[in-house]
Amino acid sequence: MPEVLKAPLVVEFPFTRSLGPVQSAFLTGLRERTVLGVKTTDGKVMVPPVEYDPVTADELRDLVEVEPTGTVTTWAWNPEPRRGQPLDAPFAWVLVKLDGADTGLLHALDAPGPDAVTTGMRVRVRWAAERTGAITDIACFEPYEGAAAEAEPAAHDGQFDDAVSGIVAEARLDYVYSPGRAQTAYINALADRRTVGERCPSCRKVYVPPRGACPTCGVATTDRVEVGPAGTVTTFCIVNVKAKNLDIELPYVYAHIALDGADLALHGRIAGIPYDQVRMGLRVEPVWTEGGRYPDHYRPTGEPDADYDTYKELV
Amino acid sequence: MSSTGHATHKEPVAVVGIGQTKHVAARKDVSIAGLVREAAQRALEDAQLTWADIDAVVIGKAPDFFEGVMMPELYLADALGAVGKPMLRVHTAGSVGGSTALVASNLVASRVHKTVLTLAFEKQSESNAMWGLSLPIPFTQPLLAGAGGFFAPHVRAYMRRTGAPDHVGSLVAYKDRRNALKNPYAHLHEHGITLEKVQSSPMLWDPVRYSETCPSSDGACAMILTDRAGAARSPQPPAWMHGGAMRSEPTMFAGKDFVSPQAGKDCAADVYRQAGIGDPRREIDAVEMYVPFSWYEPMWLENLGFADEGGGWKLTESGVTELDGDLPVNMSGGVLSTNPIGASGMIRFAEAALQVRGQAGEHQVDGARKVLGHAYGGGSQFFSMWLVGAQPPTS
Numbered sequence: 085m086p087e088v089l090k091a092p093l094v095v096e097f098p099f100t101r102s103l104g105p106v107q108s109a110f111l112t113g114l115r116e117r118t119v120l121g122v123k124t125t126d127g128k129v130m131v132p133p134v135e136y137d138p139v140t141a142d143e144l145r146d147l148v149e150v151e152p153t154g155t156v157t158t159w160a161w162n163p164e165p166r167r168g169q170p171l172d173a174p175f176a177w178v179l180v181k182l183d184g185a186d187t188g189l190l191h192a193l194d195a196p197g198p199d200a201v202t203t204g205m206r207v208r209v210r211w212a213a214e215r216t217g218a219i220t221d222i223a224c225f226e227p228y229e230g231a232a233a234e235a236e237p238a239a240h241d242g243q244f245d246d247a248v249s250g251i252v253a254e255a256r257l258d259y260v261y262s263p264g265r266a267q268t269a270y271i272n273a274l275a276d277r278r279t280v281g282e283r284c285p286s287c288r289k290v291y292v293p294p295r296g297a298c299p300t301c302g303v304a305t306t307d308r309v310e311v312g313p314a315g316t317v318t319t320f321c322i323v324n325v326k327a328k329n330l331d332i333e334l335p336y337v338y339a340h341i342a343l344d345g346a347d348l349a350l351h352g353r354i355a356g357i358p359y360d361q362v363r364m365g366l367r368v369e370p371v372w373t374e375g376g377r378y379p380d381h382y383r384p385t386g387e388p389d390a391d392y393d394t395y396k397e398l399v
Numbered sequence: 400m401s402s403t404g405h406a407t408h409k410e411p412v413a414v415v416g417i418g419q420t421k422h423v424a425a426r427k428d429v430s431i432a433g434l435v436r437e438a439a440q441r442a443l444e445d446a447q448l449t450w451a452d453i454d455a456v457v458i459g460k461a462p463d464f465f466e467g468v469m470m471p472e473l474y475l476a477d478a479l480g481a482v483g484k485p486m487l488r489v490h491t492a493g494s495v496g497g498s499t500a501l502v503a504s505n506l507v508a509s510r511v512h513k514t515v516l517t518l519a520f521e522k523q524s525e526s527n528a529m530w531g532l533s534l535p536i537p538f539t540q541p542l543l544a545g546a547g548g549f550f551a552p553h554v555r556a557y558m559r560r561t562g563a564p565d566h567v568g569s570l571v572a573y574k575d576r577r578n579a580l581k582n583p584y585a586h587l588h589e590h591g592i593t594l595e596k597v598q599s600s601p602m603l604w605d606p607v608r609y610s611e612t613c614p615s616s617d618g619a620c621a622m623i624l625t626d627r628a629g630a631a632r633s634p635q636p637p638a639w640m641h642g643g644a645m646r647s648e649p650t651m652f653a654g655k656d657f658v659s660p661q662a663g664k665d666c667a668a669d670v671y672r673q674a675g676i677g678d679p680r681r682e683i684d685a686v687e688m689y690v691p692f693s694w695y696e697p698m699w700l701e702n703l704g705f706a707d708e709g710g711g712w713k714l715t716e717s718g719v720t721e722l723d724g725d726l727p728v729n730m731s732g733g734v735l736s737t738n739p740i741g742a743s744g745m746i747r748f749a750e751a752a753l754q755v756r757g758q759a760g761e762h763q764v765d766g767a768r769k770v771l772g773h774a775y776g777g778g779s780q781f782f783s784m785w786l787v788g789a790q791p792p793t794s
């Protein structure tokens with residue numbers, strides 16, 4: 085059995101986040117080297133602050149300023165930092181209860197090795213040199229010898245000049261994608277400019293591209309069936325909007341094409357005919373370009389149009 | 400409980416609270432938590448209930464990729480008062496707002512819970528739905544057109560099948576945008592809209608014009624569902640659920656009818672059977688249906704049994720679906736005027752409930768007694784619907 089195809093798939097996007105009043109104050113505070121928490125209904129101080137009370141669901145808006153020093157409540161050593169993490173060298177992930185706070189803030193602790201980290205150790209914020217109003221304005225924590233401050237945290241109005249109201253959260257996921265056995269065979273056949281589907285042994289329908297199973301009958305499709313190369317335009321639209329990453333001159337026709345012998349239409353572009361002369365029932369054939377995995381487009385064969393009744397079940 | 404016989408029957412389900420945000424292109428002033436909180440708080444106020452009165456929370460939204468927050472229900476538990484209570488998240492693509500309400504209703508109907516908060520949202524401005532739906536899968540042919548390009552060929556197929564004239568799609572858009580002017584929560588308020596403006600808007604994916612497509616919105620919608628005892632305490636008239644159903648089918652399979660999917664027909668038939676509806680055209684007073692592209696109004700009118708094949712566009716063209724027509728459709732302005740994707744289905748369900756409660760304000764249909772709410776999604780893969788009435792169900 086031929087090897088199944090695999091390729092990397094990277095999914096990344098710069099999501100935006102509207103912060104709302106509490107997160108806005110917290111992140112703007114970090115920019116100004118001020119760590120803010122919020123008082124819950126029962127008087128606890130949460131850092132980072134939240135908008136709604138985790139116990140009572142009350143709206144929380146009473147901000148307080150806590151110290152940039154605190155105590156490690158638990159930790160885990162990270163021997164191999166990955167892309168985007170706070171430090172390049174091995175470090176400890178720590179939960180830090182800042183002086184004046186009742187909850188732990190997750191961040192990185194710069195330490196030479198796991199032997200240098202203990203629960204209960206004292207730490208302080210190392211501020212980033214350039215701060216923008218983001219959690220990364222705390223570059224990391226570092227060991228600190230001072231004792232915990234005793235004073236109650238003071239109220240803070242959360243007001244700063246030029247407050248940050250939104251952030252960009254860059255997200256990235258790295259996958260290895262495999263199309264599976266059936267589509268691998270389909271893709272390999274395309275390299276020889278042949279279109280090969282699979283027939284359901286139960287309903288006898290031919291699926292192109294095949295997925296390895298019939299979605300109606302729920303059984304494996306095994307019999308390979310070559311379809312096309314010609315087919316019929318079952319329906320279409322005329323595209324007047326530039327699609328992202330596609331360099332095709334507008335307008336163009338995007339069509340559903342039922343290849344001869346297939347029981348499902350696939351999608352393709354129609355060219356070699358003025359766009360406003362494309363019609364349902366038009367007979368077309370694929371046009372390949374050197375190195376293309378898929379037909380570049382389909383063009384009219386010159387045959388008479390297919391009768392509506394011959395393809396209406398495929399629309 | 401008045402008799403032991405109740406134990407074998409479903410508990411009647413009532414809608415006693417409804418809340419929406421004002422839907423807009425971007426709510427930059429609130430976090431996602433702040434957005435859902437606003438809708439939930441309004442639903443509680445409408446029902447005159449507090450967080451303590453809620454037994455469980457059921458929320459829904461479209462794919463996580465839309466905002467990039469994985470499992471947002473975890474982060475939203477505080478904002479929705481769900482601590483110490485069961486919290487469920489539902490996901491069925493664009494139909495999710497409807498199916499979320501139905502999951503919540505099942506919890507009441509089965510007497511698992513007495514009073515349930517259900518909510519759906521989308522904050523589309525935090526991302527790009529087109530990107531979220533078109534990931535660059537290796538070896539796969541890139542999609543040659545945008546979202547409208549997916550739907551436009553099916554519209555052409557409908558026109559071919561039924562002989563519908565070109566202008567029907569514009570009539571729907573013109574109607575829905577005018578209806579939206581009467582709905583303070585609608586996103587698009589196109590004052591001065593005319594049929595000519597719709598018809599002269601750019602042709603994007605022929606036969607679909609710009610004005611015949613839905614906007615991209617930030618918004619949330621919430622409802623409080625409760626049992627008979629909860630309805631008896633309600634300060635406002637409740638809306639009663641007479642039937643509700645979901646159906647699904649694959650997005651692509653040999654024999655799929657994109658113009659009138661079998662799953663949609665089956666879903667509607669199930670709702671009508673539960674509600675004792677024999678002739679939906681005569682017995683149902685109004686419909687809030689999921690119409691992201693205007694041509695889907697006539698298509699769904701046929702799919703939902705309000706017209707025979709080829710009769711849907713005639714209802715639209717003759718004015719039957721206008722706000723003052725015999726079967727008003729999308730009195731709120733519909734998805735064409737407001738589309739926070741995950742919430743769009745729940746808005747249909749909630750607007751149906753507002754109508755039978757007589758609380759739809761300027762877009763109220765006089766004497767609406769039975770109204771259908773409809774949602775679909777995922778390339779016509781998922782369907783969810785409910786029928787609500789002004790009176791409790793008789794069986």
